[in-house]
Amino acid sequence: MTRLVDLRSDTVTQPTPAMREAMASAKVGDVGYDEDPSVNELEQRFAAMVAKPKAIFVPSGVMANQIAVRVLTRPGDVIIAGRDQHVVSFEMGASARNSAVQFALVDDRAGVLRTSDVTDIIDAEQDHQPHVAMVAIENTHMVSGGIPWELEDVRSLRRSLTGLALYLDGARLFNAVVATGTTAAEYCDSATMVMACLSKGLCAPVGSMLAGPEDLMAAALIERKRLGGTMRQAGFLAAAGLVALETMVERLGEDHARARAMAEMVAVAFPESGYDPTSCRTNIVAFEHPQARKVVADLAEKGVLAGTVAPRRVRLVTHAGVSDDDVTFVADVLKDFGVSSA
Ligand SMILES: Cc1ncc(COP(=O)(O)O)c(C=O)c1O
Numbered sequence: 301m302t303r304l305v306d307l308r309s310d311t312v313t314q315p316t317p318a319m320r321e322a323m324a325s326a327k328v329g330d331v332g333y334d335e336d337p338s339v340n341e342l343e344q345r346f347a348a349m350v351a352k353p354k355a356i357f358v359p360s361g362v363m364a365n366q367i368a369v370r371v372l373t374r375p376g377d378v379i380i381a382g383r384d385q386h387v388v389s390f391e392m393g394a395s396a397r398n399s400a401v402q403f404a405l406v407d408d409r410a411g412v413l414r415t416s417d418v419t420d421i422i423d424a425e426q427d428h429q430p431h432v433a434m435v436a437i438e439n440t441h442m443v444s445g446g447i448p449w450e451l452e453d454v455r456s457l458r459r460s461l462t463g464l465a466l467y468l469d470g471a472r473l474f475n476a477v478v479a480t481g482t483t484a485a486e487y488c489d490s491a492t493m494v495m496a497c498l499s500k501g502l503c504a505p506v507g508s509m510l511a512g513p514e515d516l517m518a519a520a521l522i523e524r525k526r527l528g529g530t531m532r533q534a535g536f537l538a539a540a541g542l543v544a545l546e547t548m549v550e551r552l553g554e555d556h557a558r559a560r561a562m563a564e565m566v567a568v569a570f571p572e573s574g575y576d577p578t579s580c581r582t583n584i585v586a587f588e589h590p591q592a593r594k595v596v597a598d599l600a601e602k603g604v605l606a607g608t609v610a611p612r613r614v615r616l617v618t619h620a621g622v623s624d625d626d627v628t629f630v631a632d633v634l635k636d637f638g639v640s641s642a
Contacts, residue, residue, distance in 0.1 A: 305626040307562075308607045310472075310555070310583060310619035313503040318547065319540035328535030331357075338535030342542050346509040349545065350494055351485035355511035356520055357538055358529050361471045362391050364495035364510040366398050367523040369434075371516050372465045372493065375400035377433035380421050382408020384443035384610075387436055387469055398527075404432070411447025413437060415460050422464065434465040439487065440472040440479070443609050446559070446584030446617075448476035451486055458490035465492040471508070475501055475582040478552045492516070501552050501583060502544035503620050506537045548620075555583040555618040558627050562616055562634075569634040570595075585616040602633045 306312050315323070329335030339357050347355035358364045365387045373379060379395065381388050383405040387395060395401050406417040413435070422432050437454070440446040458466055468491035470476070470484075477484050488494045493512035498504035510520060524530055531537070563580035566573070566587055575587035589595050592614045596606050609615045 303603045303629060304605060305603060305622060305630055306605045307616040307618065307622065307630070308605050310500040310617050313499075313501070313619045313621055315505045315540050316503055316543065316548070316620075319504060319543045322539040322543050323536045326535045326539035328533040330532050331534050332530050332532060336533065336535040336538065338538040338542070342538040342545070343509070345542060345545055346496070347511050349484045350488040350496070350511050352488060352494065352511035353514045354517035355509050356517060356524060357531075357534060357541065358495075358508050358510055358524055359506060359531065360499075361386070361469075361495060361497045361508045362394065363524070363527055363529050364497075364508040365391065365436075365469055366394050366527060367510055367520050367529070368467050368493045368495065368512075369395045369399045369401060370523045370526075371512075371519045372467060373399055373401045373433040376430065377401050378404045378421070378430045379434050379436055380404045380406065380413075380418050380432055381436040382406055382413055382438065382441070384408050384441070385436060385438045385469065386442060386471065387438075389443075401433070402430070408438075408441060409444055411441035411444035412449055412453055413457065415457050418457065419460050422461070432464065434467050434492075435461060436467045436469060438469040438471070440476045440582050440584070442472070442584065443586060443613070443615075445579055445586035445615075446472065446475060446582035447579065448479045448581055449487070450480065451482045454487060454490045466490055467492060468494040470494050471497040472500060472582065474549045475552050475556070478549065479556060479581045493520075498541040498544045501555055501619055502548040504537070504540040504544040504548075507534075507541050509541075551620070552583065555620070555622070556581065558622055558624070559583045559585055559616070559618040561627050562618070562630055565631050565634045566616070569637050583618045587614055588612050589614050598637070599633065602637070604630055604633050
């Protein structure tokens with residue numbers, strides 16, 4: 301086998317030639333002294349895109365989430381979130397360890413949180429249950445298959461949360477933007493704080509952005525320091541991030557089209573999964589299969605790298621490193637795959 305198509309994640313993307321050039325010539329300074337012009341420009345640019353007063357550059361999406369949790373909660377508080385969300389299930393218990401909080405979990409397999417599920421938990425405070433400090437949502441929602449939130453659903457959830465913080469894990473916010481035609485600013489007007497990753501579909505090598513109001517972001521700067529996330533001449537990375545925000549958003553539509561093509565193939569190859577290809581609206585194909593791990597191993601043998609995100613859930617992710625030709629290759633692999641995996 302000579303060919304490999306890597307669909308494990310959009311985190312495997314490589315920086316583009318324009319990013320490499322921008323990195324080589326970036327103006328840099330010490331972020332700890334607020335003196336890195338490239339980082340400052342990136343932060344201002346992102347803040348403007350999400351229409352928040354202040355944004356900060358952090359090393360990773362997990363750190364952005366963890367800073368937000370530290371800023372928006374106190375030990376013993378409850379965070380309401382979907383049980384499949386990254387901040388709940390894919391951060392190695394970081395919120396418990398870093399912030400001594402607990403989650404109240406609601407079903408989010410459809411990608412969104414039902415407002416009534418959320419308000420029931422908030423209401424339970426009157427029944428001697430712990431204080432809810434924030435609600436966290438994920439847009440797009442990874443485990444569900446990159447499902448984007450509809451703007452009205454975010455706004456309606458916001459309206460039901462009188463005074464409570466709403467945090468938006470927008471690791472793939474720009475996929476949602478491109479898929480729905482909603483602007484980043486519109487999505488974020490309901491969110492107290494928001495994060496977005498530069499290092500996934502947008503192809504930057506490192507980094508995420510966290511944004512919110514001035515007072516919370518002042519606290520976020522302290523938490524970034526506490527967590528060791530105040531990088532020094534990080535302008536080299538920010539320069540790539542600027543190219544990502546300026547040139548890589550619109551092209552996410554290509555990843556979505558390729559994912560949708562694969563979704564159709566998956567539905568045919570694995571009828572036992574009951575997968576509905578129309579649920580694929582961004583760059584993730586995620587489907588149930590009783591032998592998910594075997595499916596992933598068999599695909600790998602044939603040159604297609606996939607992954608699992610739960611014991612019986614397979615995930616394929618498109619990104620800038622996947623071409624139309626790769627999709628044709630995957631189609632050929634999947635054609636006889638259904639038969640051999642039965
Ligand atoms: C929804 C979501 N949030 C947060 C993260 C964390 O990002 P990072 O890997 O940059 O820490 C990821 C990463 O895959 C993610 O999918």
